[in-house]
Amino acid sequence: MTHTNPIIPKPQIPHRDLLQLRVIPTKAELLEDIARLRKERNAVILAHNYQLPEVQAIADYVGDSLGLSRQAAQTAADVIVFAGVHFMAETAVILNPSKIVLLPDLRAGCSLADTLTAQGVRDWKAKNPTGLVVTYVNTTAEVKAESDYCCTSGNAVQIVQALPEDVPILFAPDRYLAAHVIRETGRQMDVWDGACHVHQAIRPEDVTCQQAAYPNAELLIHPECGCSSRILSEFPDLKLYSTEGMIHRAQASEAQEFIVVTEIGMVTRLSNDIPDKTFIPVSRTACCEYMKMITLESVRDALLNLQPRVTVPEEIRVCALIPLERMIAKG
Numbered sequence: 332m333t334h335t336n337p338i339i340p341k342p343q344i345p346h347r348d349l350l351q352l353r354v355i356p357t358k359a360e361l362l363e364d365i366a367r368l369r370k371e372r373n374a375v376i377l378a379h380n381y382q383l384p385e386v387q388a389i390a391d392y393v394g395d396s397l398g399l400s401r402q403a404a405q406t407a408a409d410v411i412v413f414a415g416v417h418f419m420a421e422t423a424v425i426l427n428p429s430k431i432v433l434l435p436d437l438r439a440g441c442s443l444a445d446t447l448t449a450q451g452v453r454d455w456k457a458k459n460p461t462g463l464v465v466t467y468v469n470t471t472a473e474v475k476a477e478s479d480y481c482c483t484s485g486n487a488v489q490i491v492q493a494l495p496e497d498v499p500i501l502f503a504p505d506r507y508l509a510a511h512v513i514r515e516t517g518r519q520m521d522v523w524d525g526a527c528h529v530h531q532a533i534r535p536e537d538v539t540c541q542q543a544a545y546p547n548a549e550l551l552i553h554p555e556c557g558c559s560s561r562i563l564s565e566f567p568d569l570k571l572y573s574t575e576g577m578i579h580r581a582q583a584s585e586a587q588e589f590i591v592v593t594e595i596g597m598v599t600r601l602s603n604d605i606p607d608k609t610f611i612p613v614s615r616t617a618c619c620e621y622m623k624m625i626t627l628e629s630v631r632d633a634l635l636n637l638q639p640r641v642t643v644p645e646e647i648r649v650c651a652l653i654p655l656e657r658m659i660a661k662g
């Protein structure tokens with residue numbers, strides 16, 4: 332009796348599944364595509380300090396909110412790819428409406444911006460008709476349109492100091508930045524009870540623990556951190572820095588090691604800018620998952636498809652432009 336091998340049928344891939352097969356590009360391919368597309372689209376890539384290292388590496392400019400706003404306002408590019416979160420892309424649209432502004436992942440929001448609505452500001456203004464509203468730049472376009480001034484952590488003190496005396500002030504939405512501004516200016520203000528989940532989660536124990544591990548390291552503290560006020564009460568002379576202020580301080584300081592008390596992405600920025608010094612994150616969990624949603628692949632896709640695009644209705648844009656321009660003028 333002869334044996335014949337059974338015929339094993341070849342697996343059949345249904346046509347619909349074939350369509351779903353996706354080739355994962357290599358990093359080199361993505362970088363090549365991005366380099367080609369950014370030229371073809373005449374695009375500029377603006378990245379926040381909290382972006383992934385590989386995204387910071389492809390950016391034309393890396394900075395904090397104020398620096399990115401300035402770049403967005405003056406760019407000659409046709410397309411702005413905003414490697415940041417939604418309110419930042421909106422800010423770019425408000426400042427430069429003739430440009431196509433792309434946010435590579437529309438899920439990239441901000442827990443701090445989400446705490447404040449335009450209606451919340453309108454309600455305060457109804458009770459304080461002579462009052463002035465100062466909002467942190469981490470707000471939606473609608474909230475900016477209801478504000479008198481926008482500020483960053485770098486110029487909040489300066490902006491509040493310049494406001495007329497005896498006028499009610501609402502400072503929103505970050506209660507920790509508000510506490511810092513009140514301490515520095517001595518002004519009484521109504522404070523919106525908002526906070527960023529990342530900075531709020533940084534505990535004083537995280538700071539003391541890293542100080543014990545790195546006794547020669549200098550602290551670089553950002554005013555949004557939840558631990559700032561408690562740390563300041565223990566070390567009254569300690570200075571708070573904006574993101575750009577951190578870079579200037581680290582360059583000028585004689586210290587070789589620094590504990591960075593803010594979102595972990597700042598360690599990448601500082602290490603890139605000042606490679607001969609060592610930067611230690613206060614906590615490896617101080618990480619903004621919204622910021623990390625932007626990837627090389629989503630940047631490539633945004634350039635390829637010119638989507639997702641962020642827009643702001645014109646009636647809101649013109650109102651939001653006024654407080655933003657005041658913020659930029661203050662430096």
Ligand code: SF4
Nearest residue numbers: 441442443527529619
């Ligand atoms: S770190 Fe906080 S304030 Fe900054 S984008 Fe993320 S959630 Fe918003």
